[in-house]
Amino acid sequence: MGSGTAQGTAGVRDHGGGVWSIPVPIPDNPLGHTLVHLLDTDRGPVLIDTGWDDPESWEVLVAGLAACGTGIADIHGVLVTHHHPDHHGLSGQVREASGAWIAMHAADAQVVRRTRTSEPGVWIDYLTAKLAAAGAPEEHLAPLRAARASGAARALPGTRHALPDREIEPGALLDLPGRRLRAIWTPGHTPGHVCLHLEERHPSLPEGQGNGRLFSGDHLLPEITPHIGLYEDPEDATVTDPLGDYLDSLERMARLAPAEVLPAHQHAFTGAPARVRDLLAHHAERLAGLRALLAQRPLTPWELAERMEWNRPWPQIPYGSRTIAVSEAEAHLRRLVKLGQAEAVPGTDPATYQAV
Structure with a gap:
C-alpha cells in the first residue's frame, strides 16, 4: 500500500495485521488531513474516524478504501474517537451508504445532540458573552454580534453531524x-475523547517491545500538542478542568506503553512513554511561564492569550484562531487555580487573575 497515484490512494498505508490508514483531506486547514484507520474484523471492516464532511474528502475516502481492497458498502461499523468535524464529519454518509453503526463516548454524543438541537443563535450568544467576560476587545466581539443579527449562526459546523447508534x-x-480492541477514555481534547487499544501482538515489531497498538485520535500526536480548551456547554455551569483531565489521561498512556501509536494526524510512531514525558514537560513549562506572567500583574484571559507563545505572533493569528487561543488560555488558568497557584481578583469585570 501507499504506492497508488490516483486521488485518494496516495499515502494509503498497510500497517499489517489487518490495519490500514487513509489520509483524508481537511479543507483549508494546516493539519492537511485526518488519518482514517481501517480495521479488518470477522464481521467486516470497521472505520476509526471518517474525516471532514466535504465532497473531495468523501471521494478520497472511497478511493482509499478501494486501495485497501474494500468499499464503503462493506463497512460494518464506525468508531469515533471524538466529535470534532475532521473525525466525525463523514460518519453519517458512511452509515447511509453501508448501514454501518456509529459508536462514540456518551459525553461527546451529548455534544453532538446538543449542537443539533440548540436554537441556532444560542451558541453565538454564549460565545459573545463568554469572550466579553474574558476581556475580548470590541473589534473581536463585533463580527459575532453581526453574525447573530444576520442569522449566520445557522451555518455553524456540526449542526447536521450524525447521532451515534452505540456508546463506547x-x-x-x-x-x-x-x-x-479496548476503549480507553482520555478526556481533555474533548470531554468524551477515547483512544482504542489493540491488545494484539504487533505484526512486525519484536515481542516485548511494547503493549500492542494504540489508535490515539488527537490525544497523543508525534510532533504537535492538541488544543486543550474549555468544555463548552451553555446550559452547564460546572467548572471543568480540561487540562487536568488531559494530563491525567496522558500519564495513563505512558503506563500503557503501546509498541506503536497510530494517531489521527501526522504519522505513526513508537516511543509513546517518551512522547508523553515531552508533553507533560511542555505543559509544566507553559503553566510555570503563565504563572510568572500573572506574578508581574493581574491579567484577563484575553491579555494572557496575547502574551502566550503560539506558532506565530499574536497580530498574525487569524480571527477564529484567537477565539480558540483564549479558550486554551482559560483552560491553563483553570489548572493554575486548581493547583492553588492563581486566583481571580475579586470584583474585576472582566475577570483578571493573579499569581498566588
Whole structure:
C-alpha cells in the first residue's frame, strides 16, 4: 500500500495485521488531513474516524478504501474517537451508504445532540458573552454580534453531524469478532475523547517491545500538542478542568506503553512513554511561564492569550484562531487555580487573575 497515484490512494498505508490508514483531506486547514484507520474484523471492516464532511474528502475516502481492497458498502461499523468535524464529519454518509453503526463516548454524543438541537443563535450568544467576560476587545466581539443579527449562526459546523447508534464504554472490549480492541477514555481534547487499544501482538515489531497498538485520535500526536480548551456547554455551569483531565489521561498512556501509536494526524510512531514525558514537560513549562506572567500583574484571559507563545505572533493569528487561543488560555488558568497557584481578583469585570 501507499504506492497508488490516483486521488485518494496516495499515502494509503498497510500497517499489517489487518490495519490500514487513509489520509483524508481537511479543507483549508494546516493539519492537511485526518488519518482514517481501517480495521479488518470477522464481521467486516470497521472505520476509526471518517474525516471532514466535504465532497473531495468523501471521494478520497472511497478511493482509499478501494486501495485497501474494500468499499464503503462493506463497512460494518464506525468508531469515533471524538466529535470534532475532521473525525466525525463523514460518519453519517458512511452509515447511509453501508448501514454501518456509529459508536462514540456518551459525553461527546451529548455534544453532538446538543449542537443539533440548540436554537441556532444560542451558541453565538454564549460565545459573545463568554469572550466579553474574558476581556475580548470590541473589534473581536463585533463580527459575532453581526453574525447573530444576520442569522449566520445557522451555518455553524456540526449542526447536521450524525447521532451515534452505540456508546463506547470506557474499559470495555468492543464487540468486534476476531479482534481485541479496548476503549480507553482520555478526556481533555474533548470531554468524551477515547483512544482504542489493540491488545494484539504487533505484526512486525519484536515481542516485548511494547503493549500492542494504540489508535490515539488527537490525544497523543508525534510532533504537535492538541488544543486543550474549555468544555463548552451553555446550559452547564460546572467548572471543568480540561487540562487536568488531559494530563491525567496522558500519564495513563505512558503506563500503557503501546509498541506503536497510530494517531489521527501526522504519522505513526513508537516511543509513546517518551512522547508523553515531552508533553507533560511542555505543559509544566507553559503553566510555570503563565504563572510568572500573572506574578508581574493581574491579567484577563484575553491579555494572557496575547502574551502566550503560539506558532506565530499574536497580530498574525487569524480571527477564529484567537477565539480558540483564549479558550486554551482559560483552560491553563483553570489548572493554575486548581493547583492553588492563581486566583481571580475579586470584583474585576472582566475577570483578571493573579499569581498566588
